[in-house]
Amino acid sequence: MRILMFGAGVIGTVYGFALAQAGVDVTHYVRPGKKQTLEKGISMRLLDGRLKPPQEVSAHYQLKLVETLSPADGYDFYIVSVRHYQLGSVLPILKESLGGAEVLFFNGNWAGFDLIDQFLPREKYLWGFPVAGGGYSVEGVLNAALLDEVRLGEVDGQVTPRVDQLRGVFEQAHLKVDIQQNIEHWLWVHFAINSGVIGAAFKAGGAAQLLNSVPRLHDAILAGREALAVCKARGVDVMGFEDAKSFYQPAWLGAMAIWLMMKTNAPARKIMETHTAVDELQEIYRDVLKTGQALHIAMPHYLALQDYVEHPRVQV
Numbered sequence: 001m002r003i004l005m006f007g008a009g010v011i012g013t014v015y016g017f018a019l020a021q022a023g024v025d026v027t028h029y030v031r032p033g034k035k036q037t038l039e040k041g042i043s044m045r046l047l048d049g050r051l052k053p054p055q056e057v058s059a060h061y062q063l064k065l066v067e068t069l070s071p072a073d074g075y076d077f078y079i080v081s082v083r084h085y086q087l088g089s090v091l092p093i094l095k096e097s098l099g100g101a102e103v104l105f106f107n108g109n110w111a112g113f114d115l116i117d118q119f120l121p122r123e124k125y126l127w128g129f130p131v132a133g134g135g136y137s138v139e140g141v142l143n144a145a146l147l148d149e150v151r152l153g154e155v156d157g158q159v160t161p162r163v164d165q166l167r168g169v170f171e172q173a174h175l176k177v178d179i180q181q182n183i184e185h186w187l188w189v190h191f192a193i194n195s196g197v198i199g200a201a202f203k204a205g206g207a208a209q210l211l212n213s214v215p216r217l218h219d220a221i222l223a224g225r226e227a228l229a230v231c232k233a234r235g236v237d238v239m240g241f242e243d244a245k246s247f248y249q250p251a252w253l254g255a256m257a258i259w260l261m262m263k264t265n266a267p268a269r270k271i272m273e274t275h276t277a278v279d280e281l282q283e284i285y286r287d288v289l290k291t292g293q294a295l296h297i298a299m300p301h302y303l304a305l306q307d308y309v310e311h312p313r314v315q316v
Contacts (some may be wrong), residue, residue, distance in 0.1 A: 001024055001025065001073060001076050001077075001123065001165070001169055001213075002025045002027070002075045002076050002077075003016075003024055003025065003027070003075065003076065003077055003078075003079060003169070004027050004028075004029055004069075004073070004075040004077070004078045004079070004155050005026060005027065005028045005029070005078075005079050005081075005103065006029050006079065006080040006081070006082070006090065006094075007028065007029065007081070007082065008030050008031065008038060008042070008063060009029045009081065009082075010063075010132070010133060010134045010135065010142065010144060010300055011081040011106065011130050011132060011133070012028060012081050012106070012216050013020075013028075013042055013044070013061065013063075013082075013142060013144075014033055014044075014046065014130075014132045014134065014142075014146055014150045015079065015106075015130060015132065016028060016045070016061070016063065016102055017059065017061040018050075018072070018175065019169065019170075019172075019173050020061070021119055021173065022172045022173035022174070024169055024172065024173070025059070025074070026064065027064040027065070027066055027286070028063045028064065028065050028066070029065075029066055029067070030065055030066075030067060030101070031067070032068075033067075033069050035040065035067050035069070037239070038063055039047045040064065040225055041060050041061055041062040041063060041107055042060070042061045042063065042142055043058075043059075043060050043061075043140070043141045043142065044057060044058070044060075044061060044141060044142035044143070044144060045057075045058055045141060045142070045143050045144070046110060046134075046144050046145070046146060047140075047144070047145040047146070047266060047267050047270050048145075048146055048251075048267075049145065049146055049147040049148045049267035049268075050146065050148040050174045050175065050226055052298070054266055054267050057148070061270060061312075062166070068195040068212075069093065069096075069097035070097060071096075071097060071098060071099030071100075071103075071234075072097075072099060072280065073097075073099065074100075074244065075099075075101040076101060076102070076165075077101060077103070077104055077166065078094065078101055078102070078104070078108060079104045079106050079163055080094070080103055080107075081090070081103050081105075081106040081107045081130065081304065082107055083107070083277075083280050083283075084107055084108045084109060084110060084111070084191075084284070084287075085242055085280075085283050085287075087105075087107075087115065087116070088091075088115055091115070091116065091118075091119040091120070091218075092122065093118065094097075095119045095120060096279045097124060098120075100315075101169055102124050102125060102126070102167060103120065103124060103125040104124075104125070104127070104128050104152075105125060105126075105127050105128070106127075106129065106130055106282070107129070107130075107141065107306070108127045108187060108191050108194075109184070109187040109188075110187075110188060110191045110291070111186065111192070111287075112184060112283075113155055122146075122155055122156075122274050124165075125155075125156075126152065126153065126154050126155065126160075126162065126163065126164070126183075127152075127153055127184075127187065128150055128151055128153070128154065129150065129151040129185075129186075129190065130150060131147040131149055131151075131186065131271070132144060132271065133145060133148040133270075133271035133272075133274055133275050134147060134270075134274045134275075135274045141187045141246070143274055144270075144274065145267040145268075145270035145271045145274070146267065147267050147268060147271075148168055148175055148176055149173065149175060149177070150175050150176075150177055150178070151177075151178050151180055151183070152166060152167065152178070152179050152180070152183070152188065153179060153180035153181070153182070153183025153186065153227045155183065155184065157172045157181040157182055157183075159179060161310045162293070163179060164180070165177070169273060173281065174224060179310040180314060181299050183255065185231070185236045185241075186275055187197065188231050188234065188236055189228065189241045189243065189244055190243065191222050191284065191287075191288065192224065192227035192228050192230060192231050192288055193227065193228065193243060193244065193247065194221060194284055195221075195223075195224075195227050195285050195289075195302075196221075196222075196224030196225070196226070196247075196302060197199045197220045197225045197272075197285070198285050198309070199219075199220075199223050199226060199285050199305030199306070199308065199309055200216055200217070200219040200220035200223055200282075200286055200305060201220075202281075202285075202305065202308040202313075203216070203219060203305050203308040204216040204238060206273075207272040207273045207275070209243045211258075211259070211269060211273070212259075214259050215255075215261075215303075216259050216291045217254075217255035217256075217259055218251050218252060218255040219236045219301070219305070220255070220258070221246075221247055221251045221254040221255050221258075221299045221308065222251055222301035223299075223302040223304075223305055224247045225247045225248065225251075226292070226297070226298070226299040226300075226301055226302045227288050227295050227299075227302060228244055228247055228292050229292075229298075229299075230288055230297050230299075232291040233292075233295045233297055234291070235291070237259075241278040243251050243267075245282035248256065254277070255291075259274070278312060281309075282309055282310070285305075285306075285309045286309075288302075289303070289306070
């Protein structure tokens with residue numbers, strides 16, 4: 001199996017490292033001029049949730065790098081993980097370079113698949129979602145966390161041979177695969193939940209401050225509940241997704257449940273605390289709000305967080 005990681009961002013690097021460790025042939029495509037800066041590899045501190053209990057490991061990842069792509073390259077899959085609002089900029093490159101390869105899009109989605117369908121037929125792509133994150137220290141070390149699971153799904157919900165292929169690749173790297181029957185709706189629910197938590201984190205002054213406070217997590221529950229109402233208005237059976245259920249408990253119970261979970265799940269906590277791309281977090285919040293307003297959804301708790309999102313007091 002030959003995998004092309006589209007880029008060498010946090011997600012691409014963490015999963016490229018995990019797959020390469022497991023013996024998968026992984027190459028990273030980077031923009032022209034970037035290869036020289038990465039030729040010595042990437043040092044990382046990875047809180048690895050695949051280990052029981054999770055342990056922080058220090059590693060050096062020597063990436064295989066290319067700056068050009070061709071339909072004749074012979075990759076089996078491209079794994080593409082970009083910020084959701086940057087997807088349109090990479091689709092023309094994918095269209096021209098894929099050849100016989102197929103694409104696993106591996107990031108959030110709120111807009112659906114129409115834009116992708118303008119560039120690629122659905123038999124050329126499927127969707128997944130990583131459970132990892134991190135950021136770089138001032139010394140250039142990647143400080144990241146990885147949980148032991150990923151999501152996968154075909155747009156039509158079928159378990160196809162390529163889903164099985166990718167499941168085998170991830171399992172080879174000791175990553176459990178949760179196959180979703182409706183990956184689009186799962187992505188929307190996850191996006192909506194995140195948007196409410198993001199707004200509350202901006203208000204709290206950061207992810208750590210949010211996760212340490214049950215009252216601040218109460219804000220996240222109320223805002224997340226209203227964001228999930230937007231999903232309902234889009235036709236999603238919200239209660240069919242386990243992650244959404246805590247948002248429909250009494251808000252204080254839901255807040256306490258998240259507080260307790262984040263006390264015991266160190267990788268999940270680290271993922272949240274090291275995600276500091278303010279512009280991306282703002283766009284997630286704005287996208288859900290824009291859709292909610294277009295659908296005339298009442299979102300008073302969500303809206304109460306808007307000023308904190310638009311005028312951050314600190315870097316989240």
